[in-house]
Amino acid sequence: MDSAKKLIEKYYFWLQDKTFLKDFGEWTEITTPFLDRHNDYIQIYLKKEGDEYILSDDGYTINDLISSGCVLDSPKRRKLIDLTLNGFAIKKDDKNCLFVRSNFDTLHIKKHCLIQSILAINDLFYLAKAHVSSLFFExxxxxxxxxxxxxxxxxxxxxxxxxxxxxxxxxPKSKNANERILKVVNNFNKNSADLFIVEWLDTKDIRPNKANAYILANDNEEELSPQVIDALRNYEINTIPWSKRDSHVEMLRV
Structure with a gap:
């Protein structure tokens, strides 16, 4: 319990220490420690309007995917984008800007949600590869x-x-098994593992019944990193490679 608390505290210190601000007129550029698919730091922008604040990615996330050849205009993929954004209460305008409005008290939560949505949308880059025949989540x-x-x-x-x-x-929990939380990861790497570790540690101790965590990872294109699998195992997070999913059916079905 104490080690989990210390880990979360270290995470928040790292987040604060590695976040940088730069003013551009009425907008403030916020450089975060999270990496996009180019291994560049994710940047978002903050603007105050009256009693409200606007947080935006300035259209970079989706427009970068489009310029990289990721076709996002099919109904299935538009629906996936909408579901992803709705899950974080983030909106998209007609210029593909991801944005959210907030008051001062909820600004830190809205900033977190915008970054999470950018990371989730970034993962759609892997849909651009020709041999991916369907969405991994689906x-x-x-x-x-x-x-x-x-x-x-x-x-x-x-x-x-x-x-x-x-x-x-x-x-859900059954008489034979605990509650199981399943994370779907198309791009299995250190970044996705770090995020899920924090989410899991922040959640598991307050679930009413003991829960188990699993990552279902796409290994269609490359073998999953043993180092990342070991790091997740250290926090009692199990990794299920997509290629070996059928061997886990009975365990998940009970």
């Missing part, structure tokens, strides 16, 4: 249904920090 959803694994998708729990934590699927 593949997972269909597999759960076909395998008769009961689950609820896009579940939000409030963590000890007060932040909302969004999980892709939750398999």
């Amino acid at each position: 593949d997972v959803k269909n597999w759960l249904d076909m395998s008769d694994i009961r689950s609820t998708e896009n579940v939000i729990f409030k963590g000890k920090s007060g932040f909302d934590r969004k999980f892709d699927f939750v398999i």
Whole structure:
């Protein structure tokens, strides 16, 4: 318990220490320690309008995906973008700017949600590759249904920090198994692992029943990193490679 608390405190200190501000007229550029798919630091912008604040990515996230060849105009992919943004209460304007309005008291939470949505949308870059025939999230959803694994998708729990934590699927507790929280990761790397570790530590101790955490990771294109798998295991997070999903059906079904 104490080690988890210290880890979260260190995370918040790291977040504050590695965040930089720069003023551009009425806008303030916020450089965060989170990396995008180019390994560049994610930047967002803050502007005060009356009693409100606007946080925006200035259109960079989606327009960068489009310029990289990621086709986002199909109904299925537009729906996925909308579901992703709605999960974090983030809006998109006609210039593809991701933005959110906030008062002063909720500004830190809205900033967190905007960054989370940018990271989630960034992951759609991998849809641009020609041999990806369907969306990984949809593949997972269909597999759960076909395998008769009961689950609820896009579940939000409030963590000890007060932040909302969004999980892709939750398999409810049964008489034979604890609650299972399932995270779908298309791009399995240190960045995605770090984020889920924090989300899991912020959530697990306040669940009414002991829960278990799983990452279902896409290994269609490359083998999953053993180092990342070991790092997740240290926090009692299990990794299920997509190629070996069927060997875990019975365990998830009970």
